Amino acid sequence: MIAVHGAPGDETTALVLEALARRGAPVSFINQAEVLSQSVHFEADSEVRGNLELGDRTIDLRDVTAAYLRPYDSADAPAVAVHGALSPEGFHARQVDSLMLRWGDVTPALVINRPSAMASNDSKPFQARAARAAEFMVPDTLLTTEPQAARDFHATHGDVVFKSISSVRSIATRLDDDALTHLDDVRWCPTQFQEHVPGTDVRVHVVGRRTFACEIESDADDYRYGNSTMRPYNLPAEVAGRCLALAMNLGLEVTGIDLRRTPDERWYCFEANPSPAFAHFGEEIASLVSDAVADHLITGAPTRPLPFAQASGSAPSAPEVQPDPSEPEAPAEPAEPEVPAEPSGRNVPEAPAEPDSGPALPKPEPTTREPQRSPIDDTTQASPIPSPTAKEPTMSTIPTPAEPEKTLIQKIIPKQTDPLGKFIRTGEGWLVFAFNLALLIVPIVTSSLSPATAVEWAAILNGVTVVARSGLKIAAVVGTPPSPVSQKTTSEIDAIAEELAQQLPELLDRGGARAVPSAS
Amino acid sequence: MIVVIGRVGEEVPESLVDQWRSRDAALLSPGDLSQPGWRHVPFSASDAGDGQAVVAGEEVAMSDIEAVVSTIDTITTADLPQIVRQDRAYVAAEMRAFLLAWLTTIRCPVLNPPTPLSLAGCGWRPEHWALAAGALGIPTETVAEPVEEDQGARDDGGFTVSQVGEDVVDAPSPAVAGWVRQLTAAAGMRTLHAEFRDVTPPRLVSARVVPDFRRAELAAAALAALDGTRP
Numbered sequence: 001m002i003a004v005h006g007a008p009g010d011e012t013t014a015l016v017l018e019a020l021a022r023r024g025a026p027v028s029f030i031n032q033a034e035v036l037s038q039s040v041h042f043e044a045d046s047e048v049r050g051n052l053e054l055g056d057r058t059i060d061l062r063d064v065t066a067a068y069l070r071p072y073d074s075a076d077a078p079a080v081a082v083h084g085a086l087s088p089e090g091f092h093a094r095q096v097d098s099l100m101l102r103w104g105d106v107t108p109a110l111v112i113n114r115p116s117a118m119a120s121n122d123s124k125p126f127q128a129r130a131a132r133a134a135e136f137m138v139p140d141t142l143l144t145t146e147p148q149a150a151r152d153f154h155a156t157h158g159d160v161v162f163k164s165i166s167s168v169r170s171i172a173t174r175l176d177d178d179a180l181t182h183l184d185d186v187r188w189c190p191t192q193f194q195e196h197v198p199g200t201d202v203r204v205h206v207v208g209r210r211t212f213a214c215e216i217e218s219d220a221d222d223y224r225y226g227n228s229t230m231r232p233y234n235l236p237a238e239v240a241g242r243c244l245a246l247a248m249n250l251g252l253e254v255t256g257i258d259l260r261r262t263p264d265e266r267w268y269c270f271e272a273n274p275s276p277a278f279a280h281f282g283e284e285i286a287s288l289v290s291d292a293v294a295d296h297l298i299t300g301a302p303t304r305p306l307p308f309a310q311a312s313g314s315a316p317s318a319p320e321v322q323p324d325p326s327e328p329e330a331p332a333e334p335a336e337p338e339v340p341a342e343p344s345g346r347n348v349p350e351a352p353a354e355p356d357s358g359p360a361l362p363k364p365e366p367t368t369r370e371p372q373r374s375p376i377d378d379t380t381q382a383s384p385i386p387s388p389t390a391k392e393p394t395m396s397t398i399p400t401p402a403e404p405e406k407t408l409i410q411k412i413i414p415k416q417t418d419p420l421g422k423f424i425r426t427g428e429g430w431l432v433f434a435f436n437l438a439l440l441i442v443p444i445v446t447s448s449l450s451p452a453t454a455v456e457w458a459a460i461l462n463g464v465t466v467v468a469r470s471g472l473k474i475a476a477v478v479g480t481p482p483s484p485v486s487q488k489t490t491s492e493i494d495a496i497a498e499e500l501a502q503q504l505p506e507l508l509d510r511g512g513a514r515a516v517p518s519a520s
Numbered sequence: 521m522i523v524v525i526g527r528v529g530e531e532v533p534e535s536l537v538d539q540w541r542s543r544d545a546a547l548l549s550p551g552d553l554s555q556p557g558w559r560h561v562p563f564s565a566s567d568a569g570d571g572q573a574v575v576a577g578e579e580v581a582m583s584d585i586e587a588v589v590s591t592i593d594t595i596t597t598a599d600l601p602q603i604v605r606q607d608r609a610y611v612a613a614e615m616r617a618f619l620l621a622w623l624t625t626i627r628c629p630v631l632n633p634p635t636p637l638s639l640a641g642c643g644w645r646p647e648h649w650a651l652a653a654g655a656l657g658i659p660t661e662t663v664a665e666p667v668e669e670d671q672g673a674r675d676d677g678g679f680t681v682s683q684v685g686e687d688v689v690d691a692p693s694p695a696v697a698g699w700v701r702q703l704t705a706a707a708g709m710r711t712l713h714a715e716f717r718d719v720t721p722p723r724l725v726s727a728r729v730v731p732d733f734r735r736a737e738l739a740a741a742a743l744a745a746l747d748g749t750r751p
Contacts, residue, residue: 040665041665043663044650045650045661046655047654105648116637119635122616122620123616123618125563126624126636128562128563142560143560143621143622144560145554145557146556146557146558147556165614166614168610168613187554188554189603189611189614190560
């Protein structure tokens with residue numbers, strides 16, 4: 001039996017399900033929209049065994065021969081979301097997600113992809129190390145909290161982009177004059193700067209030992225956020241071999257590798273996405289890759305589970321792997337790039353933004369926290385919501401709303417908790433300013449007071465206000481018994497609740513259900 | 521200088537720093553990643569040893585760092601009070617990603633090299649240890665997930681065994697010492713803290729990579745292991 005764990009609105013998962021159905025494969029779809037009727041239990045010692053409850057059906061996990069895991073955060077399912085992230089339903093949803101991922105790491109079944117292998121995407125420089133081992137070039141990179149170091153790097157390379165280090169979704173952005181004025185913000189968090197590499201983007205999907213490439217023309221530095229045209233591409237065998245080596249090195253059965261071919265035919269690797277949304281790279285690629293994934297799920301040989309095969313991408317050198325010549329379909333791309341009749345290439349239609357990797361030096365807000373609906377909600381085709389469990393990737397083709405200039409400061413990282421900023425944000429500062437302005441200007445303009453008298457009155461009133469305010473604060477502190485809750489505003493409590501909800505998956509991952517009692 | 525990665529106020533990393541004071545040990549805490557001064561060029565051969573870190577609030581040239589020990593597996597939002605609340609999750613992910621890259625590309629020895637699952641070693645969960653033990657023929661308790669309420673409340677005695685480098689301490693028998701060595705090797709690590717149920721034969725209950733370095737003999741063994749691997 002093949003298990004598919006995903007959201008009903010996710011096009012990539014849907015393509016895999018369709019391809020499996022065409023082949024008549026026995027499939028159990030673990031539909032995240034129905035997570036409240038699901039549960040997982042497994043045990044491990046010398047073997048892994050357990051059950052998966054899907055409504056009134058029980059599946060023996062030892063009967064699962066292959067699994068395709070592409071989950072979003074089940075807590076985003078409408079049936080769960082109405083109860084809130086910290087509700088028992090929210091906890092149950094996250095527990096199912098967590099246990100499925102944990103089972104995916106230890107089951108002897110073939111898994112696309114094992115969560116421990118997907119974790120390499122959580123650090124792009126870490127992954128780049130594996131890309132170098134596979135003989136790809138990677139851009140000169142600086143990781144720094146030192147504004148001057150970033151300026152020096154910019155001066156050296158001239159053309160520089162910045163982007164997130166982690167898998168949190170980001171947009172690779174040029175370090176232009178405007179961004180240069182905000183470099184002081186990097187002192188709050190290490191930030192990644194890379195030389196800009198000119199050339200043409202090529203996305204290579206690796207499935208087992210097969211590769212499927214498409215060439216991308218885009219008007220944006222980050223093709224996921226511009227108008228892009230894609231067409232199948234005939235990947236040189238040597239480059240295909242490097243892609244296979246990289247996928248093997250990272251322990252990924254399926255991956256979407258972002259390459260750039262420079263005008264002088266050097267090949268740079270930016271990232272290997274462990275959960276590629278191949279549905280959005282044009283119909284032909286979508287069809288070829290989903291068929292290959294289905295075939296691999298049916299006939300592929302499983303890799304060893306985690307304790308016996310630490311996939312780390314840390315191997316010092318990758319074996320030289322060439323496309324398997326015994327596989328007639330290995331280069332699945334047409335020998336000549338096939339240019340569709342109309343329009344030339346493939347203008348990617350409006351497609352949902354991917355549950356993708358993170359914000360750039362920038363902050364995630366605009367791309368990760370938009371109130372989009374999850375693909376778990378099968379009543380909508382709206383954009384997937386990125387989530388901690390969706391170790392997903394980069395893909396997108398999709399013209400995503402451009403980030404307004406005014407968000408740049410927010411994007412350039414963390415802000416210190418700043419008393420002056422808080423004072424101004426709360427409006428207190430503006431009130432004091434307006435109060436004094438009125439005290440000084442109004443009497444003078446109306447000639448009811450001389451300027452000197454107006455200043456005198458302003459001073460008196462401000463003094464009285466300060467004394468009264470201080471008195472009230474003292475009374476509040478002295479007269480109120482300590483109560484952490486009563487001292488929190490509603491918004492603070494909401495923020496804490498949100499933070500706890502964000503930590504839940506991590507707690508579940510780290511300690512399993514044991515972490516829960518203390519977390520709750 | 522020896523760098524100990526850990527949280528301010530936690531006993532194990534602070535104890536290591538105290539015990540290694542003569543070797544100029546210092547604590548690198550999550551707060552240090554919010555200090556200007558970090559400069560790391562991970563892929564340039566000429567610059568790889570020429571970066572700069574911030575340790576205990578001070579800028580340190582990479583060439584001055586002899587070795588690193590990590591006692592934390594990740595960075596959480598709770599580690600970042602200096603960051604506004606709405607940015608903490610993002611910054612925590614970025615800092616973790618940075619430390620993983622830093623620890624895997626610096627030239628000096630790292631006692632427990634990180635993996636994508638943990639900044640302090642292999643990051644195995646209970647089921648990984650149980651499976652590994654099962655495969656090695658080591659008697660093990662069954663790990664069940666989710667944990668049922670009556671599990672974990674058992675109080676039938678047990679003992680712990682630690683390995684640091686070549687040294688295995690507290691093993692009640694050569695057989696158990698051998699098991700611990702096998703587990704440590706299977707995880708690709710050089711340190712281990714394993715808990716056994718005291719029955720006949722003993723059964724593995726749990727394991728983790730970072731032992732209790734507050735104990736002088738373990739801290740000394742860690743130093744010996746680091747000295748033995750320095751290029």
